[in-house]
Amino acid sequence: MTTAMVEKYKAFHRLLNKTSRTLVDRRFRQQGQCARGGSAASGLDHRPDAVVEQRVSYLGCPKRGLWTSARASLPSLVDGGFARDYPMNRCRSFGSVAGEIQRSSKFATLNSDDVAHFKEILGERNVVQDERLEAANSDWMHKYVGSSRILLLPKSTDEVSRILKYCNSRCLAVVPQGGNTGLVGGSVPVFDEVIINMALMKQVISFDKISGILVCEAGCILEDLISFLDNQGFVMPLDLGAKGSCQIGGNVATNAGGLRLIRYGSLHGNVLGLEVVLANGDVLDMLGTLRKDNTGYDLKHLFIGSEGSLGIITKVSILTPPKLSSVNIAFLACQDYLSCQKLLLEAKRSLGEILSAFEFMDSVAMDVVLNNLDGVRNPLAPTAHNFYVLIETTGTEESYDKEKLEKFLVGSMESGLISDGVLAQDINQASAFWRLREGVPESLQRAGAVYKYDLSLPVEKMYDLVVEMRARLGESVKVVGYGHLGDGNLHLNISAPKYDDAILAQIEPFVYEWTSNHRGSISAEHGVGLMKANKIFYSKSPEAVQLMASIKKLVDPKTILNPYKVLPHSLMSYS
Ligand code: FAD
Numbered sequence: 196m197t198t199a200m201v202e203k204y205k206a207f208h209r210l211l212n213k214t215s216r217t218l219v220d221r222r223f224r225q226q227g228q229c230a231r232g233g234s235a236a237s238g239l240d241h242r243p244d245a246v247v248e249q250r251v252s253y254l255g256c257p258k259r260g261l262w263t264s265a266r267a268s269l270p271s272l273v274d275g276g277f278a279r280d281y282p283m284n285r286c287r288s289f290g291s292v293a294g295e296i297q298r299s300s301k302f303a304t305l306n307s308d309d310v311a312h313f314k315e316i317l318g319e320r321n322v323v324q325d326e327r328l329e330a331a332n333s334d335w336m337h338k339y340v341g342s343s344r345i346l347l348l349p350k351s352t353d354e355v356s357r358i359l360k361y362c363n364s365r366c367l368a369v370v371p372q373g374g375n376t377g378l379v380g381g382s383v384p385v386f387d388e389v390i391i392n393m394a395l396m397k398q399v400i401s402f403d404k405i406s407g408i409l410v411c412e413a414g415c416i417l418e419d420l421i422s423f424l425d426n427q428g429f430v431m432p433l434d435l436g437a438k439g440s441c442q443i444g445g446n447v448a449t450n451a452g453g454l455r456l457i458r459y460g461s462l463h464g465n466v467l468g469l470e471v472v473l474a475n476g477d478v479l480d481m482l483g484t485l486r487k488d489n490t491g492y493d494l495k496h497l498f499i500g501s502e503g504s505l506g507i508i509t510k511v512s513i514l515t516p517p518k519l520s521s522v523n524i525a526f527l528a529c530q531d532y533l534s535c536q537k538l539l540l541e542a543k544r545s546l547g548e549i550l551s552a553f554e555f556m557d558s559v560a561m562d563v564v565l566n567n568l569d570g571v572r573n574p575l576a577p578t579a580h581n582f583y584v585l586i587e588t589t590g591t592e593e594s595y596d597k598e599k600l601e602k603f604l605v606g607s608m609e610s611g612l613i614s615d616g617v618l619a620q621d622i623n624q625a626s627a628f629w630r631l632r633e634g635v636p637e638s639l640q641r642a643g644a645v646y647k648y649d650l651s652l653p654v655e656k657m658y659d660l661v662v663e664m665r666a667r668l669g670e671s672v673k674v675v676g677y678g679h680l681g682d683g684n685l686h687l688n689i690s691a692p693k694y695d696d697a698i699l700a701q702i703e704p705f706v707y708e709w710t711s712n713h714r715g716s717i718s719a720e721h722g723v724g725l726m727k728a729n730k731i732f733y734s735k736s737p738e739a740v741q742l743m744a745s746i747k748k749l750v751d752p753k754t755i756l757n758p759y760k761v762l763p764h765s766l767m768s769y770s
């Protein structure tokens with residue numbers, strides 16, 4: 196026997212010895228957790244009233260709350276002070292982010308009458324001008340920081356409508372905000388836009404146990420909905436690492452993909468209806484609960500993925516599948532990227548309908564996680580593995596699912612596609628495996644500066660980009676590849692000690708050109724936001740972008756909703 200064969204058989208026996216125990220839902224319930232142990236493990240603590248109660252929101256970095264970058268003191272909010280304080284045509288340089296942008300002089304500047312009017316609509320308490328603004332002005336990565344002087348917290352659709360009607364009449368620019376976990380600078384002001392945060396609109400309106408249709412307000416935290424549905428015997432068709440903070444309205448507004456898209460498809464398929472408030476305050480009731488409805492254009496799709504640029508989503512109706520009792524999670528190692536690809540094909544073929552996640556991370560990603568997160572460990576033998584794959588199955592028949600998965604794993608081990616692997620034997624192991632994958636963004640955040648690219652690419656080409664970037668950038672940075680392999684979605688993250696324009700010049704436009712040349716998308720699931728507004732042509736034709744701009748101008752003629760984001764500045768009259 197060669198050494199390689201000996202290693203292979205050792206690994207094979209390790210796998211078999213770790214007999215699978217199906218993770219039945221009973222155990223999940225006993226622990227009072229959602230299926231993967233909740234966001235406490237993911238570091239994105241859910242603080243329902245974080246904005247309202249002025250608590251520090253951790254948002255992925257326990258040691259560094261969003262407020263730690265607080266300026267020493269905010270300018271005092273005296274009558275007329277804002278305008279003097281804030282030059283109308285001030286330019287903001289995003290350096291490594293989005294180039295230079297000039298504040299549009301067509302937008303009004305907040306004055307004391309505006310503040311008084313907002314107080315009339317919302318009451319004193321929900322018009323925020325204190326230190327909570329610091330968190331609302333800064334995004335999760337602390338990369339984009341705005342200078343808004345006001346944060347509004349509406350409690351109803353009517354309040355949203357009245358706010359927008361007023362802002363539109365005054366030409367006050369607005370930024371809709373959910374959980375502020377977006378990664379493209381879409382959720383924070385660029386200049387002094389009025390922030391409308393949806394945190395107080397968090398009611399579940401109805402749940403139909405026969406159809407599985409949930410209707411809720413846009414500010415519901417995703418994790419709360421996951422728990423609510425779990426108690427009802429259903430699951431959310433969407434799950435992502437930021438679930439403890441992100442809101443369903445934000446998820447719909449970004450058309451978030453996440454960890455289960457391979458199984459349940461995108462929100463374009465699962466969202467049945469929306470209620471949206473337009474820029475002029477009109478309420479657009481599209482809150483249907485029908486699975487089939489072909490009467491005219493399906494307008495809700497315009498708002499799914501519109502990133503706050505076409506309207507504020509106030510209510511969502513979503514189809515949720517029943518919870519299935521048998522969940523299994525395997526954490527596997529592959530020697531090369533070709534094996535990961537073949538494993539994906541094999542998983543789709545052999546696991547078929549029970550496959551519910553297929554995620555991958557390379558060894559650089561694993562090292563970043565192990566070096567930056569507390570309480571994590573690599574469950575596999577400490578041999579050098581180049582890639583790690585997390586496979587989850589969800590089905591109805593414990594013994595059938597187990598047999599199927601084990602057969603697939605043994606076959607993959609025998610054919611050399613996997614070099615090592617473990618099956619979670621209880622909820623804690625399952626959570627620990629998920630923690631490794633979900634913890635990548637958080638660990639990169641802790642490691643220093645990070646340049647993020649969220650790309651859709653043909654699976655067979657996807658990792659070539661990571662390899663090319665490594666060759667291009669050399670040793671001074673860490674090039675990390677991970678993501679939703681099952682959906683053809685690569686997260687290319689480049690971790691550096693600090694932001695540096697010389698590094699950026701090596702990355703962009705190379706990454707966008709490479710993606711475009713391979714007919715990929717420069718935004719797979721995170722959206723365009725501010726980061727990629729001027730890059731949209733890499734993935735969309737001029738005609739398509741022109742039509743988008745026409746739609747924007749039709750529904751928001753004064754362009755007050757999330758200006759400078761999503762669409763190229765050349766097509767929008769911001770100056
Ligand atoms: P925000 O960040 O507040 O806003 C995002 C955008 O939506 C902004 O343009 C904002 O203006 C707009 N918006 C928010 N609420 C509304 C509303 N009610 N009406 C209209 N517009 C609105 N994304 C994925 O797709 N998949 C992942 O797996 C994933 N994992 C993540 C993991 C981590 C650790 C982090 C930090 C982020 C991750 N994200 C992921 C990105 C982010 O969580 C998602 O984009 C999420 O959907 C944003 O929701 P939010 O409520 O935080 O929205």
Ligand code: 2HG
Nearest residue numbers: 436636647648678686688
């Ligand atoms: C994930 O899949 C998220 O973990 C975040 O989409 C990706 O931070 C990123 O680049």
Ligand code: ZN
Nearest residue numbers: 453679686720
């Ligand atoms: Zn992702």
